[in-house]
Amino acid sequence: MATLEIRDLHVTVEADNATKEILKGVDLTVKQGETHAIMGPNGSGKSTLAYSLAGHPKYTVTGGTVTLDGEDVLEMSVDERARAGLFLAMQYPVEVPGVSVSNFLRTSATAVRGEAPKLRTWVKEVKEAMERLNMDASFAERNVNEGFSGGEKKRHEILQLELLRPKVAILDETDSGLDVDALRIVSEGVNRVRETGEVGTLLITHYTRILRYIKPDFVHVFSGGRIVESGGAELADKLENEGYEAYAKLDGADTKGGVSA
Amino acid sequence: MAEAQNSPTSGIAPAGGRPPVGSTTAGQIAVAAESTVATRMSAPPSFDVADFPVPHGREEEWRFTPLERLRGLHDGTAVATGEGVKVAVEAPEGVLVELVDRDDARLGRAGAPVDRVAAQAYSAFEKAGVVTVPKETVLTEPIRITVHGEGGVSYGHQVVELGAFAEAVVVIDHTGDAVLAANVDYVLGDGAKLTVVSVQDWDDKAVHVAQHNALVGRDATFKSVVVTFGGDLVRLHPRVTYAGPGAEAELFGLYFTDAGQHQEHRLLVDHNVPHCKSNVVYKGALQGEAAHAVWIGDVLIEAKAEGTDTYEMNRNLVLTDGARVDSVPNLEIETGEIVGAGHASATGRFDDEQLFYLMARGIPADEARRLVVRGFFAELVQQIGVDDIEERLLARIETELKATV
Numbered sequence: 001m002a003t004l005e006i007r008d009l010h011v012t013v014e015a016d017n018a019t020k021e022i023l024k025g026v027d028l029t030v031k032q033g034e035t036h037a038i039m040g041p042n043g044s045g046k047s048t049l050a051y052s053l054a055g056h057p058k059y060t061v062t063g064g065t066v067t068l069d070g071e072d073v074l075e076m077s078v079d080e081r082a083r084a085g086l087f088l089a090m091q092y093p094v095e096v097p098g099v100s101v102s103n104f105l106r107t108s109a110t111a112v113r114g115e116a117p118k119l120r121t122w123v124k125e126v127k128e129a130m131e132r133l134n135m136d137a138s139f140a141e142r143n144v145n146e147g148f149s150g151g152e153k154k155r156h157e158i159l160q161l162e163l164l165r166p167k168v169a170i171l172d173e174t175d176s177g178l179d180v181d182a183l184r185i186v187s188e189g190v191n192r193v194r195e196t197g198e199v200g201t202l203l204i205t206h207y208t209r210i211l212r213y214i215k216p217d218f219v220h221v222f223s224g225g226r227i228v229e230s231g232g233a234e235l236a237d238k239l240e241n242e243g244y245e246a247y248a249k250l251d252g253a254d255t256k257g258g259v260s261a
Numbered sequence: 262m263a264e265a266q267n268s269p270t271s272g273i274a275p276a277g278g279r280p281p282v283g284s285t286t287a288g289q290i291a292v293a294a295e296s297t298v299a300t301r302m303s304a305p306p307s308f309d310v311a312d313f314p315v316p317h318g319r320e321e322e323w324r325f326t327p328l329e330r331l332r333g334l335h336d337g338t339a340v341a342t343g344e345g346v347k348v349a350v351e352a353p354e355g356v357l358v359e360l361v362d363r364d365d366a367r368l369g370r371a372g373a374p375v376d377r378v379a380a381q382a383y384s385a386f387e388k389a390g391v392v393t394v395p396k397e398t399v400l401t402e403p404i405r406i407t408v409h410g411e412g413g414v415s416y417g418h419q420v421v422e423l424g425a426f427a428e429a430v431v432v433i434d435h436t437g438d439a440v441l442a443a444n445v446d447y448v449l450g451d452g453a454k455l456t457v458v459s460v461q462d463w464d465d466k467a468v469h470v471a472q473h474n475a476l477v478g479r480d481a482t483f484k485s486v487v488v489t490f491g492g493d494l495v496r497l498h499p500r501v502t503y504a505g506p507g508a509e510a511e512l513f514g515l516y517f518t519d520a521g522q523h524q525e526h527r528l529l530v531d532h533n534v535p536h537c538k539s540n541v542v543y544k545g546a547l548q549g550e551a552a553h554a555v556w557i558g559d560v561l562i563e564a565k566a567e568g569t570d571t572y573e574m575n576r577n578l579v580l581t582d583g584a585r586v587d588s589v590p591n592l593e594i595e596t597g598e599i600v601g602a603g604h605a606s607a608t609g610r611f612d613d614e615q616l617f618y619l620m621a622r623g624i625p626a627d628e629a630r631r632l633v634v635r636g637f638f639a640e641l642v643q644q645i646g647v648d649d650i651e652e653r654l655l656a657r658i659e660t661e662l663k664a665t666v
Contacts, residue, residue, distance in 0.1 A: 078617060096615050097637070108619075164622070
């Protein structure tokens with residue numbers, strides 16, 4: 001069973017000619033089939049955790065370990081991590097002009113699966129996955145994320161999640177900027193992947209709203225660059241009612257944003 | 262992508278992304294009583310090199326060009342050497358291929374030199390090549406002109422003339438090492454159709470400066486495809502004027518500028534007659550330290566050119582740090598009675614975020630770059646319409662990417 005293990009992870013970022021520590025000792029284990037929600041106020045370091053796991057060059061790991069099935073993730077390049085089974089659905093997916101969605105998906109699937117998918121079955125696979133996400137067929141001919149609406153970008157991320165079948169999926173604020181309909185469609189996509197039982201899901205969110213559609217097994221409260229409290233789904237209810245204020249004293253992070261949507 | 266589209270003046274407009282370091286995009290649409298396109302040149306067109314002062318580099322038409330790398334083409338110090346450049350013409354039956362003296366009446370009809378180097382070329386060439394496709398002759402095979410540099414200095418003049426309703430494809434290949442200045446005239450009779458593909462596939466040290474003059478007849482169709490990969494300095498000046506209404510010109514360009522290379526394409530379309538069309542699309546990729554691409558797109562719609570329909574576009578893709586793009590579209594309109602007129606210039610960067618996004622989907626870095634560059638050029642390559650050239654270009658783009666990325 002695939003397991004992502006994060007131990008005492010410390011991460012810094014360069015900003016304004018100064019080195020700032022964002023993650024201050026994160027411990028977390030995500031197993032295949034489990035869904036973990038990480039919740040926290042703005043600026044608590046949730047997204048830094050997501051991008052550090054994917055290997056974004058902006059972030060420097062200064063301490064701790066991350067392993068996937070015992071393999072050292074931190075030693076891997078960004079593309080190696082993806083091929084090893086890590087997937088990051090990004091909060092702000094990047095426009096790639098000149099590269100069509102269909103070309104991108106096939107290149108990506110070829111890289112992750114280790115061989116080019118057979119054309120006939122592949123076309124069918126993509127078409128069906130797009131239909132499930134209410135994506136028009138013309139979508140495949142558009143350039144990656146270019147001119148996409150917020151909802152289209154997120155559906156495109158979940159489309160990739162469904163096609164690439166990772167071992168561990170990190171969803172970074174996939175719910176942000178979505179209306180209720182889009183949130184439902186995207187959540188259904190995530191749930192289809194979860195129901196295979198073959199993926200561990202790390203759901204990073206500011207709001208409890210998405211947890212009505214995607215039921216987590218574990219909820220972790222993130223504040224000041226580390227997990228400050230862990231519990232079951234009931235912890236989300238507590239956050240819904242009380243907000244993050246209770247955790248503000250711990251670190252002085254920005255807790256002004258509301259939790260519920 | 263920074264985009265300047267139909268705006269009076271636009272500097273670098275970083276909409277949705279930051280512009281690359283060292284790029285300028287300046288756009289201008291002027292409705293002027295006096296032509297700024299013409300007055301921006303430091304001397305009026307002339308066949309005599311003596312009519313042009315030696316440029317010092319601050320003139321509008323020379324300000325982007327590193328004069329010290331012209332190897333003397335601009336100041337009279339580059340003296341032609343015997344076997345500088347070998348030219349061979351391979352033409353299907355029915356085509357007349359000649360070498361003529363400079364007093365031949367067919368030379369220079371499509372336009373006079375507009376700068377000192379073009380005038381130097383006109384004043385210094387010995388024999389001119391003339392390729393004639395007689396009227397109503399429709400060729401099924403291309404005419405191939407190979408220009409191979411043997412390391413010397415050379416001045417050239419080439420004329421390609423199509424009679425009324427003739428149709429031809431001409432492929433001009435530039436290879437080897439040379440210091441070459443030339444003028445090329447394309448004269449299209451009424452209803453003629455000419456596609457010219459000029460490929461600059463020079464060795465690293467070559468210097469190539471050329472003015473292309475097209476005179477497009479009534480209802481004729483001219484398509485120019487300029488492809489620049491090689492050379493130390495390449496500066497091309499494709500120009501179009503119309504001889505009658507109903508004519509169309511398409512000017513396509515593709516360049517891949519590597520470290521240290523200076524590749525400059527200066528276009529002019531002069532809508533001097535009514536009811537003509539023009540469409541200009543140039544795309545370039547740059548990579549490496551001191552790679553420098555310059556694109557100047559001048560379109561002039563004269564007062565008498567009612568019913569004009571024109572669009573010009575330049576796109577650049579900067580792949581690495583250290584490269585520089587200067588892109589300047591100018592559209593000058595002297596009549597409002599037109600079908601359409603527009604321009605766009607954009608310089609985008611293949612940046613770390615795009616690279617991260619593609620790599621985060623398992624795609625290795627070099628493959629990610631190839632994906633982006635192939636996609637960037639694909640649409641343009643498909644418009645060339647000459648199959649073996651399309652394949653060759655795609656293969657060449659792959660080589661460029663493999664060699665230096």
